Every structure is written in C-alpha cells, then in structure tokens.
Amino acid sequence: MKRSSGFRQIREGFISAWRHKAMSVASVGSVSVALLILGVALLIVLNVNAVVEKTRENFDQIQIYLNDDMGYTDVVAMGKTIEAYPEVLSLQFISKEDALAEMKANWGDQAELLESLDTNPLPNSYIIQLNSIYYSKSALLRLSGLGGIEKIRNYNQDMINRLIEMTEGLRTFSVGLILALILVSVFIISNTIKLAVEGRKDEIFIMKSVGATNGFIRGPFVVEGIILGIVGAGLSFGVLSLGYMNIAELLEQAGISFVVSYLIPIEGIMQDIIVLFGTLGIGIGALGSLSAVKKQLGRKKA
Amino acid sequence: MIRFENVSKIYKNEVGALKNLDLKVGRGEFIFLVGESGAGKSTMINLLLKEMDPTSGCIYFDGREITELSNRKIPYHKRDIGIVYQDFKLLNHKTVYENVAFGMEVVGAGRKEIQRQVPTILSLVNLSRKSTRYPHELSGGEQQRVSIARALVNNPKLLIADEPTGNLDPATSIELMEYFIHICNKGTTIVMSTHDHTIVDRYRFRVVRLSEGELVSDIRRRGERHEAI
Ligand SMILES: Nc1ncnc2c1ncn2[C@@H]1O[C@H](COP(=O)(O)OP(=O)(O)O)[C@@H](O)[C@H]1O
Ligand SMILES: [Mg+2]
Numbered sequence: 170m171k172r173s174s175g176f177r178q179i180r181e182g183f184i185s186a187w188r189h190k191a192m193s194v195a196s197v198g199s200v201s202v203a204l205l206i207l208g209v210a211l212l213i214v215l216n217v218n219a220v221v222e223k224t225r226e227n228f229d230q231i232q233i234y235l236n237d238d239m240g241y242t243d244v245v246a247m248g249k250t251i252e253a254y255p256e257v258l259s260l261q262f263i264s265k266e267d268a269l270a271e272m273k274a275n276w277g278d279q280a281e282l283l284e285s286l287d288t289n290p291l292p293n294s295y296i297i298q299l300n301s302i303y304y305s306k307s308a309l310l311r312l313s314g315l316g317g318i319e320k321i322r323n324y325n326q327d328m329i330n331r332l333i334e335m336t337e338g339l340r341t342f343s344v345g346l347i348l349a350l351i352l353v354s355v356f357i358i359s360n361t362i363k364l365a366v367e368g369r370k371d372e373i374f375i376m377k378s379v380g381a382t383n384g385f386i387r388g389p390f391v392v393e394g395i396i397l398g399i400v401g402a403g404l405s406f407g408v409l410s411l412g413y414m415n416i417a418e419l420l421e422q423a424g425i426s427f428v429v430s431y432l433i434p435i436e437g438i439m440q441d442i443i444v445l446f447g448t449l450g451i452g453i454g455a456l457g458s459l460s461a462v463k464k465q466l467g468r469k470k471a
Numbered sequence: 472m473i474r475f476e477n478v479s480k481i482y483k484n485e486v487g488a489l490k491n492l493d494l495k496v497g498r499g500e501f502i503f504l505v506g507e508s509g510a511g512k513s514t515m516i517n518l519l520l521k522e523m524d525p526t527s528g529c530i531y532f533d534g535r536e537i538t539e540l541s542n543r544k545i546p547y548h549k550r551d552i553g554i555v556y557q558d559f560k561l562l563n564h565k566t567v568y569e570n571v572a573f574g575m576e577v578v579g580a581g582r583k584e585i586q587r588q589v590p591t592i593l594s595l596v597n598l599s600r601k602s603t604r605y606p607h608e609l610s611g612g613e614q615q616r617v618s619i620a621r622a623l624v625n626n627p628k629l630l631i632a633d634e635p636t637g638n639l640d641p642a643t644s645i646e647l648m649e650y651f652i653h654i655c656n657k658g659t660t661i662v663m664s665t666h667d668h669t670i671v672d673r674y675r676f677r678v679v680r681l682s683e684g685e686l687v688s689d690i691r692r693r694g695e696r697h698e699a700i
Contacts, residue, residue, distance in 0.1 A: 263677055372573075378520075378560075379625065380549035381577035468545075469522040 182392030185365045192361035193397055199357045200401025200453055201408070203350030204446050208409040210343035211445075215438060217336045220431045229299045233312060234292040234320040243317060244293060251297060254311055256304035261296045292319055309409045351453060358457025362390050364461055373465050383466050389456045394443055398454025403444040410439055472498045472660050473519065473631065474520040478528030480514050480684075488514040490684040492528070496662065498628075501655045503671050504664040506681035512664040515681070516631055519662075520552060521545050526697055533628055550578055553622030553630045553659075557612045557637035567593070567617050568602040574621040592620045612643035619650060623659070630654060632663040636670065644670060 224290045235244060244262075252260045263271075268291040273280040299308055305323065311323060367372070376386050417429045473496040480489040482669060488511045496502055504512050518521050518530055521537050530537050540548055561570050568589055575585045593599050596616040606614055615635060622630060632651065636644035648670060655661045665671060671678060675692040 202538075242571065356661055371560065375560060375562070375621075376577045378549065378554050379574045379578060379621070380546040382546045385577060385579065 173375050178388045178392050179396075181389045182396050185368075185389065185393050186361075186396055188368070189361055189364045191275060192357075192364055196354070196358045196361045196397040196457075197401040197404060199350070199354040200450060201405035202348060203354050203453075204402055204405035204449060205408055206343065206350060207347045207448070207449075208405060208442060210339060210347065212409070212413060212438070214336050216431065216433055218234065219433050221336075229301065229305065231297040231299065231308065231321060232294055233297070233304075233322045234294045234322075236317045236319050237292060239293070239317045247315065247317065248295060250315070251295065251312070253283055254308065256301075256308040256311075257297055258300045259298045261298075263294050263296060265291050265293050268292070268294065301332070351449070353460070354398075354401070354453050355457045355460070358394050358454055359461045361397065362394050362458040362461035365393060366465055370465070375443050377466075386466060387459070387462050390462050391455055394454035394456075394458025394461070395451050396454065398450035398457075399447070400450075401453075402450025406443060406446050409442070410435065413439075415470060472500070473662070474531040474532060475515075475518075476528075476529040476531070478518065478525045478530060480511075480518060480523070481526045482582055486682050489518075489525070489681075492684075492686055494679060494686060495690070496660065499655070499658055499660055501652070501661045501674075501676040502663070503674075503676055503678045504662060504681070505666070505671060506687075508663065508666075509683075511684040512564060514684075516554075516633055516662070516664065517628075519629075519631065520554065521548055546578075550625050551628050553619075553625070553627035554623050555615070555618050555630070555635050557634040559606070559611075559618045559638075561614055561617055563606050566603050566605055567598055567609070570606070570617055571620045571624050574624045578625060580625075588624060592624050593656040595623070595654070596620045610643070611639050612647055615639065615647055616650060618682050619654070623654065629660045629662065632661065634664055634666065636665065636667055641669060643662040645673070645684060648674065 235247075239247075248260055248262060251257060266289065269283070269289050272291065273283055276283065290354070297308070297312075299305060309323070312318065373386055413435050416432065420429055473494070475492045475494040478489055478492045479487070481487050492511075492515070504515065506512055518525055519537075521534065521540055524538060528538075532548070535548075537548060563574065565573060571589050571592060572585050575588060580588075590599065590602070593602055596619055598613065598616055598620065601609065601613065606617065607645070609617070615638075619630075619632075619635075631650075635651075636647060639647065644667060651661055651663065677692070678688070678690045679686065680688045680690075
C-alpha cells in the first residue's frame, strides 16, 4: 500500500474513534483498568520475588542432614561442637524416627503408604537456630568444615513461606481476573468498532463489490482498534509509573519504610512494562476490531 | 468469456435455485437475463461474482475455472467484473467524482491514474458537467449512470447489471440502455437481468430465460433460436 493511504487510514482511525466518543472512552477505560490491575499485580509479584531472593541470603535457621553411617557417639559429639559455635542460639536433634513420625502425621490419610516401607529412608538431622541472620555466612562456613553432613538447608522460614504463599495466591487470583478483564476489553473494543463498521456499511459493500482486498477494508478499523488499545495502555502506564514513583513515600507514611530498600528501582522494570503494555494494548485493539469486521467480510450466506 | 457447465445451486434451506444450468456467453456479447422473481437470476450473478459456490457443476470466466479460486483471489476476480444494482448504491456524502474515484482508490490505484481515468469515464456516461454534484442533486437516471461509471472505472471485462432500470421510468430506462449499448460496442461484455418487457422487445439482443432455476429458452434474435436441452 502506498504511504499516503497508510496515513489516510491512521487519520480515519482517529476521526472514527472521535465520532463514537462515548464508546471510545469506555474502550480506553476498560483497557487501562485491565492493564493497570495487571501492572499492579506484576509489580507486587516482581517485588516479592526480589524480597524472597534477598532473604535467601539472610536466613536464621539451618537444617543439616547427617550421613546414615554416622554412629550415635559421633552424632552427639557433632551436636556438642555445633552448640559451641558463637553464632548458634540453640540446637535441636531430629532422629530418623522422629522425622518419619512427623511425616506420617503430615500425610494423614495417606500415611498407610508409609507403613509398607521396610527401612526408614529419612536421615537424622539437626535444626540449628542462629542468633541472628547476620551470622548466617560464618555459620555456614564452619559447618562446611564438618564431616558426616549429607546436605545443608537454610531458611528464613516464616518470612519466605509467607511471601511465597502470598504471591502464589495473588498470582492465581490476578491471572484469572486479568484474563477476564482482557476479554471484557476485547469485547468492548469490538462493540465500538462495530459502530464504526455499521456507519460505513455502504462503503464496505461497495469496496467488496469493486474488489478491494479484505486487508484494505479492515485497515481503518484495525487502526482504530489499535489506537484505542494503545491509548488505554498509555493511560494505565502513566498511572502505574506515577504510582510506583511515589510508592516509597506512601510506604513511609504507612510506617513500613523498611520495605522501601527492597523495592526494585523503577528504571529496572518500567521498560519491560512498556513493552508488555504496548503489546497487549495493540493485541487487544487488533483482536477486538478484527472480530468486529469479520462478519462484514464474509461471503454471502448460502 | 462465461461458461456454466451443468451448474446447480441448492441453498441451505433446500431451495433449488438453479438446476443443471448450461450456458455460454461470448466476449463482447450483450445478453438479457429474464424470468419472474425467484427464477434464479440473482443466484446466477452471485455465482459469477463468486459470492457463493455452486452445489455442483463448473463455472468458467475468462478462461479460468472460478469454482477453483482461493479466497485470496476473489477480490482480483471481482475487479474484472463491474456491477450495477437496481438501487444504485451510491455514497451520499461523496460527490459524483468522488463516488467514481472511490471505486479506484479502494483497489489501490495511484492518484495520477485516478485523475486521468475518472474524467474519461464521466464523459463516457455524459456526466462531466455534474462531477461536483451530490447524488441527491441528480435524477434517477443520472444516479444510475454514476453507478455505471463506478462499475467501469477499473476497466472490467464484464459488466453485470441486476435490474438496472427497476427504479426508473420508461423514457429514462431507454436512455440508459443507449449507454449500455455504447459500452458494449466499445468491447465490454454485458449481462443484464431485467423484468422489463418493453426493453427486451425493443432491442434485438440474446435473451436467456430462467424459470424456477431452469434455463427454459435461449434466443439469439439476430440468428437462430435455441431451445433449452
Ligand atoms: N441466500 C438465500 N438463501 C436461501 N434461499 C435463497 C437465497 N437467495 C435466493 N434464494 C431463493 O432462491 C431462489 C432464486 O432466487 P434469486 O436468484 O434471487 O431469483 P431472482 O433474482 O431471479 O429473483 C428463490 O426461490 C429464492 O427464494
Ligand atoms: Mg434478483
């Protein structure tokens, strides 16, 4: 297609969107609400992930699994050694049997499955409570010098578990909500474009009868849909980035300013969000308008 | 130019709109397609435009079997066929010139080409002086000439007119016929469906008559007479 007709289609897209102002506003609004919720959910998930990553380096609990061939006396000696470390607050021994009993308790109804085991596959272990997360590195260093350890796991139990649970809940909830909102946006844009299509039915009829291609006929409508999608995306991006830039202040006012140091800096993610919103805005707009013109482009019903 | 080979069309509601139709139309011919309402004239035209596919049989246009055309090629097929409807189908917010130019713009013609072609075609239908008028400022006959101009603007090989005089008075109808004849004499094949006996009787063109989807007679009045098989 020639340049001039490309410009013409874009111009006509704007003119047509202007002609159906109320529907256009509804379209833009629904796209921006959908993307705004997506953006907020995304920022929360990304930030919580970042916090989880950071807290992984700052744990206050270590569990060490012991080799099975370690004798009773060796195990007791090891406990004494560890208890003497300056970083260690307390130490708890969990025997293989304790571990299996706990597992049975956790499995509840399915615990019978465990009855059929000939040998207990679980190891003996120590759970070490540290004085503070700041000692975690030096404690690990000391432990790695000991023999007879099969595996070391470290936790900031409470915090990590809670955060992971929270994000997972948020993720499933928001994925559903966002998908629904995107569908609603596509539907509203489709209805807006249908008005435009309706207003130009005669033109479409003639275009088809003189042999305009479907692509050519669709052009201005798809452009109009994409304009609506992009404006909606731009609006939600504006609100989102404005909000995120002021989030530190808001959190401080809410008395949880310590969280601020964990926040991902705005420069780090906004670029990705621009790309994501742009793609979704264009996609929603194009999908809505394509579904709106589809009926007009078909052949006669036989 | 056009060949229908044993073409049948049965609609989804099981109406048999065309039954085993065989028909050949040569290049440059002028044929009247007659028959009462519901005889299958429009169905034939829609099949020729590939607005729909026949239930069985083959249709050839300009050496191609159009039943085989892919969807992508349909628009290009339509550019070879100009069509004029009973109700003109003009765009009211566009002038005469713009209505005709629209037919070229939407198939991607260049500005220069449009500026050259539209005045030529408008003079062919004798509307040069009315090119800046809007459809509501024209008589019915003039409006139909605008729609003829639009149908011709991309130089189609075939011009189809589906009841073109249906909304016009007898005098205007005859005037319009003169334009069609002029266009035919310049080499365009014309298929015109009509109810209008006066017109059919007045001109000695070939008459193809359909009745309930069957070709019942095919009369070439300049020469011999063919009864349908
Ligand atoms: N889209 C359609 N669906 C079902 N039946 C149709 C359709 N178009 C036409 N028909 C039927 O096919 C027959 C032929 O119609 P048509 O080709 O329009 O006749 P004509 O143009 O000669 O008046 C009629 O009985 C009509 O009711
Ligand atoms: Mg008809």
